[in-house]
Amino acid sequence: MKRRAKTPLPEHLPTTSEWTIEAIERYHQEVARVAASYGLDTYPVQIEIITTEQMMDAYASVGMPVNYHHWSFGKHFLSTEKGYKRGQMGLAYEIVINSNPCIAYLMEENTLTMQALVIAHAAYGHNSFFKGNYLFQTWTNADAIVDYLIFARNFISQCEERHGEDEVELLLDSCHALMSLGVDRYRRPQKLSLGKEQMRQREREEYMQSQVNELWRTLPQMDAHPEQATEVTFPPEPEENLLYFIEKHAPLLEPWEREIVRIVRKIAQYFFPQRQTQVMNEGWATFWHYTILNHLYDEGLLADSFMLEFLQSHTNVVYQPAYNERWYNGVNPYALGFSMWQDIKRICENPTDEDREWFPDIAGSDWRATFDFAMRSFKDESFVAQFLSPKLIRDFRFFSVLDDEREDKLKVSAIHDDSGYRKIRETLSEQYNLGSREPNIQVWNVDLRGDRSITLRHQPYQQRPLGTTTEEVMKHFARLWGFTVRLESVDEHGSIEVLQEARIEKRRGHSDD
Amino acid sequence: MARIIDRRFDSKKKSAVNRQRFLRRFKKQIRRAVNDAINGRSIRNLDNGEEVSIPARDLSEPHFQHGKGGIWDQIYSGNDQFMAGDSINRPPPAGGGGGSKASNEGEGEDDFVFHLSREEFLDIFFDDLALPNLVRTQLARITDYRSQRAGYSTDGSPANINIIRSMRGALGRRLALGSPFHARLKELQHELDEAIKRYGEDHEEVENLRAEIARLKIKIEAIPFIDSFDLRYNNRIRVPKPTTQALMFCIMDVSGSMDEEKKATAKRFFMLLYLFLTRAYEHIEVVFIRHHTTAKEVDEEEFFHSRESGGTVVSSALLLMNEIIRERYAGGNWNIYGAQASDGDNWDNDSPICRDILGARILPYCQYFAYIEITPGEPQNLWREYDKLRGAYPNFAMQHIEEPAQIYPVFRELFKKTLT
Numbered sequence: 001m002k003r004r005a006k007t008p009l010p011e012h013l014p015t016t017s018e019w020t021i022e023a024i025e026r027y028h029q030e031v032a033r034v035a036a037s038y039g040l041d042t043y044p045v046q047i048e049i050i051t052t053e054q055m056m057d058a059y060a061s062v063g064m065p066v067n068y069h070h071w072s073f074g075k076h077f078l079s080t081e082k083g084y085k086r087g088q089m090g091l092a093y094e095i096v097i098n099s100n101p102c103i104a105y106l107m108e109e110n111t112l113t114m115q116a117l118v119i120a121h122a123a124y125g126h127n128s129f130f131k132g133n134y135l136f137q138t139w140t141n142a143d144a145i146v147d148y149l150i151f152a153r154n155f156i157s158q159c160e161e162r163h164g165e166d167e168v169e170l171l172l173d174s175c176h177a178l179m180s181l182g183v184d185r186y187r188r189p190q191k192l193s194l195g196k197e198q199m200r201q202r203e204r205e206e207y208m209q210s211q212v213n214e215l216w217r218t219l220p221q222m223d224a225h226p227e228q229a230t231e232v233t234f235p236p237e238p239e240e241n242l243l244y245f246i247e248k249h250a251p252l253l254e255p256w257e258r259e260i261v262r263i264v265r266k267i268a269q270y271f272f273p274q275r276q277t278q279v280m281n282e283g284w285a286t287f288w289h290y291t292i293l294n295h296l297y298d299e300g301l302l303a304d305s306f307m308l309e310f311l312q313s314h315t316n317v318v319y320q321p322a323y324n325e326r327w328y329n330g331v332n333p334y335a336l337g338f339s340m341w342q343d344i345k346r347i348c349e350n351p352t353d354e355d356r357e358w359f360p361d362i363a364g365s366d367w368r369a370t371f372d373f374a375m376r377s378f379k380d381e382s383f384v385a386q387f388l389s390p391k392l393i394r395d396f397r398f399f400s401v402l403d404d405e406r407e408d409k410l411k412v413s414a415i416h417d418d419s420g421y422r423k424i425r426e427t428l429s430e431q432y433n434l435g436s437r438e439p440n441i442q443v444w445n446v447d448l449r450g451d452r453s454i455t456l457r458h459q460p461y462q463q464r465p466l467g468t469t470t471e472e473v474m475k476h477f478a479r480l481w482g483f484t485v486r487l488e489s490v491d492e493h494g495s496i497e498v499l500q501e502a503r504i505e506k507r508r509g510h511s512d513d
Numbered sequence: 514m515a516r517i518i519d520r521r522f523d524s525k526k527k528s529a530v531n532r533q534r535f536l537r538r539f540k541k542q543i544r545r546a547v548n549d550a551i552n553g554r555s556i557r558n559l560d561n562g563e564e565v566s567i568p569a570r571d572l573s574e575p576h577f578q579h580g581k582g583g584i585w586d587q588i589y590s591g592n593d594q595f596m597a598g599d600s601i602n603r604p605p606p607a608g609g610g611g612g613s614k615a616s617n618e619g620e621g622e623d624d625f626v627f628h629l630s631r632e633e634f635l636d637i638f639f640d641d642l643a644l645p646n647l648v649r650t651q652l653a654r655i656t657d658y659r660s661q662r663a664g665y666s667t668d669g670s671p672a673n674i675n676i677i678r679s680m681r682g683a684l685g686r687r688l689a690l691g692s693p694f695h696a697r698l699k700e701l702q703h704e705l706d707e708a709i710k711r712y713g714e715d716h717e718e719v720e721n722l723r724a725e726i727a728r729l730k731i732k733i734e735a736i737p738f739i740d741s742f743d744l745r746y747n748n749r750i751r752v753p754k755p756t757t758q759a760l761m762f763c764i765m766d767v768s769g770s771m772d773e774e775k776k777a778t779a780k781r782f783f784m785l786l787y788l789f790l791t792r793a794y795e796h797i798e799v800v801f802i803r804h805h806t807t808a809k810e811v812d813e814e815e816f817f818h819s820r821e822s823g824g825t826v827v828s829s830a831l832l833l834m835n836e837i838i839r840e841r842y843a844g845g846n847w848n849i850y851g852a853q854a855s856d857g858d859n860w861d862n863d864s865p866i867c868r869d870i871l872g873a874r875i876l877p878y879c880q881y882f883a884y885i886e887i888t889p890g891e892p893q894n895l896w897r898e899y900d901k902l903r904g905a906y907p908n909f910a911m912q913h914i915e916e917p918a919q920i921y922p923v924f925r926e927l928f929k930k931t932l933t
Contacts, residue, residue, distance in 0.1 A: 021517060028517070047517045054520065057527040072574055074535030077528040078627040101516070108521055169538070177575050322591020331590060399592040401601070403585040409600040415592055428588045439577050464583030469575035476575070 013296075015303040019112040021049075027116040028123070030301060034292045035124040039368060042127040043142060044101040047119065051108050055095070056080045058105060062271070063095045065103065066149045068156040068263075070172050096122035098130040098274075100142040113309040120292045125285025132376045133280070135273035145270060152263045155201075159256050171257055174476035175243065175264035180438055182243030182268040205255035238442040238457065242477070243268070245443045251452060252482035261480070276379045276434055283337015284375060290314060290338070320396060331428070336396070340383070343392050344370060354390060380432035388425045390416075400427045436461045444488070453484035458499065460489060471500060478502035536633065542567045543629070547637045552777055555813055556763075556784045557799065559638065562631045566624040641917050642785060660749040669746030678745035686743060687736050694733045701726050759794035759848040759880075761787060762837075764830045766855035768805040769822040775887045779854035780817060781917045782885050786852045789924065794848065800837060804830035806860075810837065827859045827895060831870040838878055851875065851882040857893030857913075868898040876906045883923045884911040 013030065014023040028047065035042070050058070060077035061067035097103040104122040106115050130136050160168045175182070239245045243265040247258050274281070293310055296302050302310075320335035321328045344362065347355045348370050351363035362370045378386060399415040400423065414420035414427070430436055444457035456477070458466060470487070478485040487500040536543060546565040595601075629637075665678055705722040712718055763783045765776070790797050801816040802808055805823050808830035830853075838849060859867070876882055886896050892913050899911055912923040 021519065024517060045516075048520045049518070050520045050523075054523070054527070060528045060531060069530045069534055071531065071534040071538040074528060074531035074533070075572060075625070077531060078535065079625065082627055165534075165537075169534070173574075178577075180576050320590055322593065323589035324591065324593070328589075328591075331588060396590045397592040398588050398590055399595050400586055400588050403587070403603075405582045405584070409602055412595040412597055412599040412601065413586060415595055415597050417597070420597055424588060427586050430586075431588060437579075439579055441577055460583065461579075462584040462586075464579040464585070465581075467578035467580035469573065469578060470580075472573075472575035473577050 011301075012303045013116075013301050013306075014112060015305055017111040017113070017309075019110070019115050023112055024049075024106070024115055024119070027112070028119050030296055031116065031120045031124060031292055034295050035120075035128075035288070038288075038291070039372075040124055040128040040288065041131055042102065042124060043099075043131055045123040045127065046101040046103045047106060047123060048103060049106050049108060052084070055105065055107050056084065058095050063097065064149055065097065065146060066153055068149075068153045068172075069160075070176075071169065072176065094118040094122045096126045097145075098126075098136060098140055098142055099145050102127040102130065102142070111309065113306050114313065116306075117289055117293065117310055117313065120289035121285045124292065125288035126281060128288070129277075129281050129284045129375060132372070133273070133277060133379075134376055135276060135379055139273045140270050148266065152267070155263065156260060159260065163256065168260070170479070171260055172264065174479045175261055177473045177476040178242050178246075178480075179264060179268045181441060182241060182265040183272045184241050184244070184269065185435065201259060205259065233445045234448050235443060235446070238444055240440075240442050241265070242441070242443060242456075246477075246480045249446070250481050253480070273379075276381070276432075279333040279337040279340070279380045279432065280375070280378065280383050281337070282334045283339075283341050286314075286318060286334055286338040287341040322397070331396075331431075339392055339395065340387055341371070343389055344374065344387055347389065352391075358389060359387075381429050381434075384432055385425060385429035388428065390421045393421055393424055398424050398428070400424055439464075439466055441487070451484060452482075453486060454481050455486045455488060457496075458487060458489040460491065463492065466499065471502075474500045474502040478504040536629075539567055539572060540637075542571060544637055544641070547629070547634060548641075548777075550634075551638065551781065551784070556780065556787050557797075559635065559784055559788050561634070563629045563634050564626055565629045566626040569625045572625055638781075638784075642781060642920050659752065661752045663748050663750040665745040666748040667742070667745065669748070673746040673749075675745045675747050679739065679743050682745060683739040683743040686740065687738070690736045691733050694729050698726065698729050698733070701729065758796040758798070758846065759790050759850060760838075760842050761790055761797060761799045762802060762834050762849070762851040762853075763799060763816065764802045764804070764834065764851065764853040764855075765816065766805070766825055766827065766830075766858070767803045767819070767821045768825040768858070770825075770856050770858050771887075775854075775856060776817060778887050778914070778917050778920075779885070782854055782883075782920050782923070783852055785920060785924065786850060786883065790850060798847075800834075802830050802833055802837075804833075808833040825855075825859050826863050827855065828863050828866045828870055831867055831875060835870065835874045838875075849879045851879050853882070853884045855884075855886060855895065856888045857886040857895045858888075859893065859895040861894055864894045864898040867895060868902060871899070871909075872902050872906070876902070876909055879908060881908050881910070882906075884909075885920065885923055886911070886913045887915070888913070889915050 013026055014020075016023070024047070028045075032045070056077060058065070059080050060073045062073075067073065094107070095105045102123065104118065104127075106118055110118065130140075130142065136142075156168060156172075235245070235249075243261055246253070247261040247265060250258075250261075253261070293302065293307075297307050318332070318335045318338045320332045345367045347359055347363055348365050348367035351359070356363045374383065374387065393416045397416055399420075400413045402411045402413040404411075414423035416424070440459045440461060441456050442459075443454065445455045447453045447455075466489075474485055474487060482504065484504060485502045486498055488496050489499050490496050543565055546567070547563065550563045550565075665675055701722055705719065705726065708716065708719045708722055765771070765779055767776075771779075787797070787799065799813075801811050801813055803811055803816055803819075803821075804825070804827065805821045806826045806829065810833065811819075834851065842849065871882070884899055886892060892900075896911070896913065899909075902909055903911065910923045910925075912919065914920060
């Protein structure tokens, strides 16, 4: 039976639900071709196929291929395993690592459709975001991260052999407690590299120790001008990076302990951009898997069955429940991010009058160029502040609720109407500001000439108090510092109140050692 | 071009070290959980893992966080009824939509539950009992297997083909497949004879019938003599090494002076003996005898958990044990083990009787009889009487203990035997 075809029908890509390496390769080729045609700039891709158990391993070590050993990773593994085995929770379909080459994990249980989706989502969406976004370019070094983690693991296991597991574990506990305040928010970091790290580590050890001692050297001038001396504050400027301050200035730490503090700090810094770009990054990856796969479908390469399965899973991912539904858990970053990127594309291609008024710069512009600009130059906070359109606010039916503990009732402060758009956009943007999500605590002063106690200062944001775990964290800080630690809080009138004090007297030769 | 790497066969237990670290760190809590589990378990059930739960607050990882209070201006989605300026009552603290979110403070007070594997469970159990390592491995080992014939299977290795079975199957199949042809052949033969009779040899009808018969014969020939699905293989299965049967007596004093703690120690003693027996015997029966002034055979639940008060006559239990052996387990088919736990407090005149019964009527039938006296103070009169038996009978062991870690010496002889 012969049929005359006007144009030869392109052959479908494989449609079985079972995947094979060859099928994955073919999908990957097509996805890569389309991604390139849209001008996505990516690191080379390395796709790794792993089992469920390996996926749980990866979960436990914060998604990294190697990491040092610590009980808390074991705890995460156990709870993931339990949740998974009881069927309470599925595993993520993918993990992608910001490294060069970009490593994307595919799970063996996924169907072929899911593998294709993951390739488009992770290996091209996230990958291009990692490569392009300014935060990642500034804070992370994709070439060196895996090497650095290997260095870190080896170093820490050496320390365990030399100084005992317990000692190292306690130190890591304390560092982990301060991890979220162990990042530089504004300073530019140095690039990591395995070779340099190893070469310089020994030098640094000796050098740092000598620097620290410098601090505590007796100062003969003190006697001459005692009243002036009391004025001196150290550090001269408040220091926001608590781990950095400890690494450089904690008086009693051994060189190896400083190195471990540094490792934890570096890793915290590495993850810092991810915490600040969740909406953008997930939205970007979701937008691209959606766009790329639809493009392939339009070319006739994908079967209808493939599209149905893909759309079903895509729809689940970008579902935003309403506030009064049982499974409401805040604004879904996938939903918000995906809608925002879709919306930017719409504004570029088919702007309405409202869009022209709100976004004069991008309305009617080339969407690819606008995308590139937006992806490179923003983080969640500024992205929302810049691009959340009134249309989206209406679509999501956003409203803001003001909860002031001094008032009896909650108040609806804005809804999706003309007078509320700006307020909602501002509030949502603020919600993604790490600076306000996490308490602002800085090193304020060290009593150099007295008892060497250190004072931290908390600047409350919106009068929010510190949580119940503060006391525990203070103990950890005191363990690292070695002397008394004080935490003060400044209220809106400028009056200072001491919140906590963790006393410790750990000197060499005392019972503690 | 992308690289695709199949990592599925890489080492799997990447997190094993982290898991061990976790167990090590929370050893105290885990041990407590294991102890609870042992108290709740049957003494016959040691070969399982255990769900262990640790209060979540013990293993929290603290961070600086915002607490409840202050001003929170939050965005919610799906507005269906609110106008700007509306007031809403605060929702009850349990949560629910529309209200203030209690930030992500703490991890809640739920317990952290995870599964301890069989090995990890036994390890902690052995730790308590201070068992030597060699004995630990001996006990933790899974039973040995040997393979044994178990009928026939449809697949296997060529060396195991069972010829008789296979041929018998082939024959049956040939008969079954051929029978319609044979029947038809018979019919045709009959018709042919008729036709020859009627028309003579060269008639067309006869030719046709002959051709038909030839075709049928080819068909019958074509049925394979033996086919792959006729093949039968000798089937072998792995079964635990054959061992004989054992009978274990647990004898415990439940008079008023035995408190819960002493009973828990005794339970470990019984468990350890049972665990040992499972390594050596395939089938084990356990008889529980509790006694105060009189002895009674009971089930495990009652054995450990019911309370009694009053005095103690140990001989009653020994007599009952002797009676049970004679009535139900006579004939030397059973390896009999006895384990007796007591606080040593006995009615004075009874202890010499106990010694006599044990020496004359029980020890000769027992593989091993172990006695532990759980008391913090000086040994009591029963101990002194039993002590006289010690040299005379190698299958008798006794130990005075205060806590589970001292149990092991009772079994030393027993384990020594099996290890050499």
